[in-house]
Amino acid sequence: xxxxxxxxxxxxxxxxxxxxxxxxxxxxxxxxxxxxxxxxxxxxxxxxxxxxxxxxxxxxxxxxxxxxxxxxxxxxxxxxxxxxxxxxxxxxxxxxxxxxxxxxxxxxxxxxxxxxxxxxxxxxxxxxxxxxxxxxxxxxxxxxxxxxxxxxxxxxxxxxxxxxxxxxxxxxxxxxxxxxxxxxxxxxxxxxxxxxxxxxxxxxxxxxxxxxxxxxxxxxxxxxxxxxxxxxxxxxxxxxxxxxxxxxxxxxxxxxxxxxxxxxxxxxxxxxxxxxxxxxxxxxxxxxxxxxxxxxxxxxxxxxxxxxxxxxxxxxxxxxxxxxxxxxxxxxxxxxxxxxxxxxxxxxxxxxxxxxxxxxxxxxxxxxxxxxxxxxxxx
Amino acid sequence: xxxxxxxxxxxxxxxxxxxxxxxxxxxxxxxxxxxxxxxxxxxxxxxxxxxxxxxxxxxxxxxxxxxxxxxxxxxxxxxxxxxxxxxxxxxxxxxxxxxxxxxxxxxxxxxxxxxxxxxxxxxxxxxxxxxxxxxxxxxxxxxxxxxxxxxxxxxxxxxxxxxxxxxxxxxxxxxxxxxxxxxxxxxxxxxxxxxxxxxxxxxxxxxxxxxxxxxxxxxxxxxxxxxxxxxxxxxxxxxxxxxxxxxxxxxxxxxxxxxxxxxxxxxxxxxxxxxxxxxxxxxxxxxxxxxxxxxxxxxxxxxxxxxxxxxxxxxxxxxxxxxxxxxxxxxxxxxxxxxxxxxxxxxxxxxxxxxxxxxxxxxxxxxxxxxxxxxxxxx
Numbered sequence: 109x110x111x112x113x114x115x116x117x118x119x120x121x122x123x124x125x126x127x128x129x130x131x132x133x134x135x136x137x138x139x140x141x142x143x144x145x146x147x148x149x150x151x152x153x154x155x156x157x158x159x160x161x162x163x164x165x166x167x168x169x170x171x172x173x174x175x176x177x178x179x180x181x182x183x184x185x186x187x188x189x190x191x192x193x194x195x196x197x198x199x200x201x202x203x204x205x206x207x208x209x210x211x212x213x214x215x216x217x218x219x220x221x222x223x224x225x226x227x228x229x230x231x232x233x234x235x236x237x238x239x240x241x242x243x244x245x246x247x248x249x250x251x252x253x254x255x256x257x258x259x260x261x262x263x264x265x266x267x268x269x270x271x272x273x274x275x276x277x278x279x280x281x282x283x284x285x286x287x288x289x290x291x292x293x294x295x296x297x298x299x300x301x302x303x304x305x306x307x308x309x310x311x312x313x314x315x316x317x318x319x320x321x322x323x324x325x326x327x328x329x330x331x332x333x334x335x336x337x338x339x340x341x342x343x344x345x346x347x348x349x350x351x352x353x354x355x356x357x358x359x360x361x362x363x364x365x366x367x368x369x370x371x372x373x374x375x376x377x378x379x380x381x382x383x384x385x386x387x388x389x390x391x392x393x394x395x396x397x398x399x400x401x402x403x404x405x406x407x408x409x410x411x412x413x414x415x416x417x418x419x420x421x422x423x424x425x426x427x428x429x430x431x432x433x434x435x436x437x438x439x440x441x442x443x444x445x446x447x448x449x450x451x452x453x454x455x456x457x458x459x460x461x462x463x464x465x466x467x468x469x470x471x472x473x474x475x476x477x478x479x480x481x482x483x484x485x486x487x
Numbered sequence: 488x489x490x491x492x493x494x495x496x497x498x499x500x501x502x503x504x505x506x507x508x509x510x511x512x513x514x515x516x517x518x519x520x521x522x523x524x525x526x527x528x529x530x531x532x533x534x535x536x537x538x539x540x541x542x543x544x545x546x547x548x549x550x551x552x553x554x555x556x557x558x559x560x561x562x563x564x565x566x567x568x569x570x571x572x573x574x575x576x577x578x579x580x581x582x583x584x585x586x587x588x589x590x591x592x593x594x595x596x597x598x599x600x601x602x603x604x605x606x607x608x609x610x611x612x613x614x615x616x617x618x619x620x621x622x623x624x625x626x627x628x629x630x631x632x633x634x635x636x637x638x639x640x641x642x643x644x645x646x647x648x649x650x651x652x653x654x655x656x657x658x659x660x661x662x663x664x665x666x667x668x669x670x671x672x673x674x675x676x677x678x679x680x681x682x683x684x685x686x687x688x689x690x691x692x693x694x695x696x697x698x699x700x701x702x703x704x705x706x707x708x709x710x711x712x713x714x715x716x717x718x719x720x721x722x723x724x725x726x727x728x729x730x731x732x733x734x735x736x737x738x739x740x741x742x743x744x745x746x747x748x749x750x751x752x753x754x755x756x757x758x759x760x761x762x763x764x765x766x767x768x769x770x771x772x773x774x775x776x777x778x779x780x781x782x783x784x785x786x787x788x789x790x791x792x793x794x795x796x797x798x799x800x801x802x803x804x805x806x807x808x809x810x811x812x813x814x815x816x817x818x819x820x821x822x823x824x825x826x827x828x829x830x831x832x833x834x835x836x837x838x839x840x841x842x843x844x845x846x847x848x849x850x851x852x853x854x855x856x857x858x859x860x861x862x863x864x865x866x
Contacts, residue, residue, distance in 0.1 A: 109526065116518035117734060119526070126512050129738070133505050133691055138817065139495035142824075144807055145817035147488065147498070178557035181711035181733025189708075207711035207733060209720045214710050306734060312512055314693040314736025329568075329708060331593050332560035332586035333824030339835065341588045341826055354560025354586060355496060355685060357693025357736065359508070428523055438517065438524035445521075445712030447720055456718065 110437045110473045115256055115284060115414050115464030117306045117313060121367065128366035129312055132359040140358055141335035151358050158365030159348075162317065165287070165309075165368050166301075167294040170322065175351040176361055177316035180283045181207040183302035186318055186351065187279045188212065188250070190326025191300075194219030196247040201233045201262070202226045202448045203255045208281060209448060212250075221245065227452050230405050231260035239270050248277045253285040257449040257460065258404030259414030261289065268297030277324060283307060284412050286317075287371055288380070299324050310371060310467075311364030314357050320347070330354070379467050383413045386465050386474050390415055393478040399485050403453050403460055413465035419485050424459040427484055431461070435480040439463050489816045489852045494635055494663060494793050494843030496685050496692060500746065507745035508691055511738040519737055520714035530737050537744030538727075541696065544666070544688075544747050545680075546673045554697040554730040555740055559662045560586040562681035562697035565730065566658050567591065567629070569705025570679075573598030575626040580612045580641070581605045581827045582634045587660060588827060591629075600624065606831050609784050610639035618649050627656045632664040636828040636839065637783030638793030640668065647676030656703060662686060663791050665696075666750055667759070678703050689750060689846075690743030693736050699726070709733070758846050762792045765844050765853050769794055772857040778864050782832050782839055792844035798864050803838040806863055810840070814859040818842050 111119050132154065138147035140155050159171035168174070177183045188211045192198055198215070200208060202224055209224075216222045223241045227233045238249060249271045254261045264280055271278035279300040285291065286301075287308025293301065298321070305315025320326065331343040332353030344350055371379070388408045394400045394417060401418045405411050419427050428441030442459040443450055450456040463477060490498050511533065517526035519534050538550035547553070556562045567590045571577055577594070579587060581603055588603075595601045602620045606612045617628060628650045633640045643659055650657035658679040661670065665680075666687025672680065677700070684694025699705065710722040711732035723729055750758070767787045773779045773796060780797045784790050798806050807820030821838040822829055829835040842856060 111517075111526070113517060113522050113524065113527070116521050116527070117516065119516050121512055121516065126509055129512065130505055130509050133500055133508065133742075137496065137498050137500065137692065138490075138492060139692075142495050143492050143817065143819035144804065144821075145492065145811040145819075147490070147817055148492070148495070178561065178709075178736070179733035182557065182709060184711065185709045185732075205712055206717075206720065210710035210712075210722050210732070213721055214707070304734065312736075312738050313516065313518075313734050314739045316733070328593070330557075330561060330564045331589035332563065333584060333589075335824065338585075338822035338824050339826050339829075341585065342592055343589050353564075353589070354558035354695070355683065355692050357557070357691075357739065359691050360693045360736065360739065363512075425523065432524040438522065438526055440522035440524075442523075443717035445714065445717050447718050450718075 110476060112463045112465060112469065112477065113438045113440055114307070114466030115462065116440060118308065118310055118466045120468060121310055121312065122370040124366045124370055125310055125312065125363045129359045129363040132362040137358060139355055154362045154365065155356060155358065158361045158368070161365050161368040164372065166319070167292045168319065172347045173320055173322060175318040175320060175348050176356055177318055178314070179316040180281070180302050180304035183316045183318035184208055184281060185211050186326065186329050187300045187302060188215065189329050191248055191277060192220045195245065197221040197223065197243050197245040198248040198250060199223045199225060199238055199241045199246060200250045202452045203231050203233065203260070204252055204446065204448065205256050205281065205283065206445045208250055224448065229453055231255045231258040231449065231453060233262055235263050235266040235270060238267055242274055242276065246276055248279060250279045252281040254289065254412045255449055256284050257444050257446050258416055258453060259284065259411040260404050261410050261412070264296065264298065272297045284414070288412055290376070293319060305360065305364040309364060310367030312360045315360040315364045318351070326351070383465055383467060384408055386469055386471065387413050387415055389471070390463065390474045390477065394481065397482055397485065400481065403455065415463045416460035418455070418458060418460060419481060422484070424461045427461045430484055431480060437477060437480060489855060491842045491844060491848065491856065492817045492819055493686070493845030494841065495819060497687065497689055497845045499847060500689055500691065501749040503745045503749055504689055504691065504742045508738045508742040511741040516737060518734055533741045533744065534735060534737065537740045537747070540744050540747040543751065545698070546671045547698065549701065551726045552699055552701060554699060554727050555735055556695035556697055557693070558695040559660070559681050559683035562695045563587055563660060564590050565697055565705065565708050566679045566681060567594065568708050570627055570656060571599045574624065576600040576602065576622050576624040577627040577629060578602045578604060578617055578620045578625060579629045581831045582610050582612065582639070583631055583825065583827065584635050584660065584662065585824045587629055603827065608832055610634045610637040610828065610832060612641055614642050614645040614649060617646055621653055621655070625655055627658060629658045631660040633668065633791045634828055635663050636823050636825050636841070637795055637832060638663065638790040639783050640789045640791070643675065643677065651676045663793070667791055669755070672698060684739065684743040688743060689746030691739045694739040694743045697730070705730070762844055762846060763787055765848055765850065766792050766794055768850070769842065769853045769856065773860065776861055776864065779860065782834065794842045795839035797837060797839060798860060801863070803840045806840045809863055810859060816856060816859060
């Protein structure tokens with residue numbers, strides 16, 4: 109299988125990730141933070157270890173600013189619903205995933221005012237358009253860090269500066285960038301970052317993270333046992349317990365820690381350059397083929413490892429099926445849970461064939477994909 | 488290690504559970520329900536398989552009545568917040584875990600009326616007390632199926648009949664019973680059941696389930712990408728997608744399926760009897776020792792594998808530490824995330840030492856524990 113669906117979940121995972129998950133279940137899989145026996149204490153120490161790995165990767169000083177969640181969607185819901193109140197105004201863009209738009213539509217129904225700023229056809233937002241949309245009751249700006257449809261990077265620094273200058277909370281969705289594009293949270297002017305554990309961070313599915321900058325307070329969307337303040341019927345108000353109720357996904361978090369460690373052990377700069385080179389070569393090769401429509405930015409320095417195309421007039425889902433069945437190439441076709449993004453780039457009818465590269469893809473795979481695309485075009 | 492903390496999470500897991508999680512990550516760990524390639528399709532089929540295993544275990548006809556969640560706490564929050572609206576009244580008991588009480592305290596703050604029915608000192612609720620608490624605006628009754636502090640089983644059939652006769656939705660928390668006490672959902676008069684995957688069902692942590700009876704509609708607490716209706720910015724209104732947003736914990740769900748299969752392959756009746764016999768012998772041996780205070784019902788047919796005690800005047804956390812460090816026995820001491828339950832049984836000051844048995848515990852371990860308790864008493 110040539111796996112090019114890394115924007116959905118990365119695969120394969122490093123062997124160390126598989127081993128960490130297995131070892132956790134096998135050797136010490138007790139309930140962290142509840143009981144005080146050695147297995148439970150060890151399980152809790154692994155969770156702290158993964159928080160510290162997150163600190164190291166994103167340059168954050170307090171491990172408790174990272175909250176473990178179910179998935180990136182859970183993180184986004186926690187941030188959006190924890191912050192927005194009826195009567196408040198939120199600004200987002202037309203390139204967002206449904207993990208942002210659908211919760212916002214729910215909040216709109218409850219009296220939150222939502223402005224969706226239109227992006228350009230290649231998926232870029234103009235920070236000035238965000239600025240112009242700000243009103244007296246704007247309390248939150250939400251953008252993706254990079255589109256899941258085109259890979260286009262958003263100008264998060266500029267938007268963050270605008271948000272900060274207006275005292276507005278800025279949430280970014282790092283689903284497509286965490287572990288892929290360097291993020292320095294000691295510098296980036298963002299307040300909340302939603303991250304999946306199972307994409308660029310190479311952890312297993314069932315892991316998500318929400319970074320909450322010091323001083324930002326959210327209402328909880330999930331309360332319950334935390335193993336702390338067990339004498340109280342009220343949710344603790346300190347981090348991370350306030351936001352972490354119920355038994356954590358300890359094996360998953362152990363695997364996530366191993367995934368981040370794997371990233372840290374590599375030359376990350378080299379890793380990113382290598383991925384960019386694959387994308388560049390793929391896009392350049394495709395640009396030589398008449399009949400291929402490529403979506404997004406031509407400038408590879410402003411995008412992630414996503415290459416979305418259409419082949420002639422062919423239906424994207426049909427192409428995806430052929431790639432899978434005839435060539436053993438795993439990609440995603442159709443619409444990508446981002447209806448507005450497809451409208452923005454003009455693919456709301458036929459969707460796109462999305463090739464998404466990961467750190468384990470090779471030049472040979474790129475060449476094989478180019479050959480497959482050429483053959484399908486001629487079919 | 489003598490592991491007697493199975494009420495927090497079961498350990499060890501069957502080898503087949505570890506293998507299923509590993510195999511999923513290694514061989515086909517794509518994103519289920521998103522892409523259409525063979526790996527994603529296979530991942531989706533494993534999720535369906537686990538739903539079918541749940542159907543088989545709980546005698547449910549539609550696999551989509553089971554929703555996969557983060558953990559049992561997440562399931563409870565989904566049920567409680569999805570149903571209750573300001574102005575409505577909910578009845579619960581004084582034996583509940585904070586995974587019920589804390590969300591209810593949050594809802595109370597938002598205008599929901601909460602009645603907490605007092606249980607007896609051994610943790611039993613009188614169904615008549617529940618009945619008496621019903622008012623015109625009562626829309627929900629919530630009880631645990633068995634207390635996590637004493638193991639006392641609640642009269643869920645009787646309460647369910649009362650709820651049904653009044654048209655009130657009944658939610659049970661099966662954290663301590665799923666996979667441990669037979670539950671036939673084709674007969675039990677309950678509407679919503681919250682289940683952990685990682686306790687009696689033998690799956691990995693990071694897995695929870697919410698059973699939603701046909702016809703019961705909940706508001707969603709988490710919206711996002713579902714891989715379905717990708718052209719819509721609104722959450723789908725069909726099950727299971729309505730309640731399952733974001734990437735599922737595929738490896739965890741694969742492991743959960745293997746855990747349930749393991750249970751199904753055993754003679755479950757024998758398994759339960761064996762566990763009961765261990766508990767019975769342990770309680771009988773303890774009852775011979777002067778200075779041991781036992782909490783809960785003496786009748787073992789009305790309880791789960793939990794044995795909570797105190798040893799003389801000793802602090803329960805201190806006893807737990809000695810059991811761990813001197814004897815290598817893993818139990819939980821102190822308060823158990825259930826402050827009202829401790830008040831009910833009169834242990835809100837010193838907590839209890841909770842021994843919780845699982846299917847892999849042995850008679851030798853019971854004897855070893857009795858010896859340890861005797862020695863600690865004499866210290």
